[in-house]
Amino acid sequence: MDLTIAQLRYFLAVAETLHFTRAAKRLHISPPSLSQQIQHLEKRVGGPLFERTSRHVELTARGAELVTLARTVITAMDDVVSWADGGRRSPPVFRVGVPAASERANAVLAAAVERHPDVAWQVHGLRFTEPIPLLRDGSLDVSLMVSVDPPNTDDIVATPLWSEDRVLVVHTGHRLADRASVRLEETDDETYIGIRDSVGTQTWFVDPRPSGAHPRILPLAAQFDEVLQLCAAGVGVNISGSSAAVTYARPGLRYIPISDLPPTTTFLCRKRSHGNELIEAFERIAVEVAGGT
Numbered sequence: 001m002d003l004t005i006a007q008l009r010y011f012l013a014v015a016e017t018l019h020f021t022r023a024a025k026r027l028h029i030s031p032p033s034l035s036q037q038i039q040h041l042e043k044r045v046g047g048p049l050f051e052r053t054s055r056h057v058e059l060t061a062r063g064a065e066l067v068t069l070a071r072t073v074i075t076a077m078d079d080v081v082s083w084a085d086g087g088r089r090s091p092p093v094f095r096v097g098v099p100a101a102s103e104r105a106n107a108v109l110a111a112a113v114e115r116h117p118d119v120a121w122q123v124h125g126l127r128f129t130e131p132i133p134l135l136r137d138g139s140l141d142v143s144l145m146v147s148v149d150p151p152n153t154d155d156i157v158a159t160p161l162w163s164e165d166r167v168l169v170v171h172t173g174h175r176l177a178d179r180a181s182v183r184l185e186e187t188d189d190e191t192y193i194g195i196r197d198s199v200g201t202q203t204w205f206v207d208p209r210p211s212g213a214h215p216r217i218l219p220l221a222a223q224f225d226e227v228l229q230l231c232a233a234g235v236g237v238n239i240s241g242s243s244a245a246v247t248y249a250r251p252g253l254r255y256i257p258i259s260d261l262p263p264t265t266t267f268l269c270r271k272r273s274h275g276n277e278l279i280e281a282f283e284r285i286a287v288e289v290a291g292g293t
Contacts, residue, residue, distance in 0.1 A: 007041045008070040091120040097143030099126045102243045158267040161290035167255040169238040181257040188213040191236035
């Protein structure tokens with residue numbers, strides 16, 4: 001059985017979302033059909049590409065190797081299709097990574113789309129751990145990144161855009177849910193919902209605490225939506241930027257200001273060496289819009 005471009009597109013959709021239902025929705029096919037296609041692909045390559053449990057989906061080592069290869073093949077095929085269509089020039093594709101939505105991020109994207117209508121804009125929802133690796137391998141042109149500190153790496157430029165206070169995310173029945181604000185030490189005994197495979201979890205949750213305590217961190221989620229679902233279910237709590245109270249307002253959750261934590265910053269990250277004028281243009285727009293908000 002030969003590999004097909006369609007199978008590689010299906011594989012990438014699952015690899016990027018790590019969720020079969022969301023990937024199927026993106027592809028406009030049913031989840032059972034998508035699962036069947038992935039099984040055919042796994043049979044062809046001689047091994048599993050994903051580890052599946054009732055809670056999450058993860059790439060295997062073989063699956064991670066296929067990601068870059070699949071993107072290369074799909075890009076090449078798109079170029080061939082464009083050539084076959086008579087050489088008509090396709091609009092340049094610009095890929096923006098967004099680990100967590102916000103009104104400010106939306107404003108930056110809207111301004112970029114308005115000023116460059118001839119660009120095919122792609123917005124990729126990411127896990128918090130993904131921006132730097134995906135910038136390095138060329139899967140993204142730029143990415144937003146929410147962090148207390150900029151990434152400490154020589155090959156990535158991180159431009160600060162805006163800062164915001166941090167809040168404690170709890171379910172409505174939590175003992176602190178009705179508080180106007182909390183101090184960090186009051187949360188030392190809480191269980192925190194962390195991100196799987198994240199290298200910045202300890203810094204984000206302040207471990208160890210000034211009191212010497214080590215908060216309990218459960219690395220259960222891949223994306224922020226999953227964090228919020230687990231918090232709403234009472235599995236644990238989380239710390240987020242204050243904008244989440246607006247962007248992710250939903251029944252079952254409360255966002256409580258933490259009075260003694262420094263703010264978090266949203267950075268625009270890109271490779272230091274890129275040769276893409278659109279990256280420079282997007283960076284200028286992001287800085288301008290961030291300053292205006």
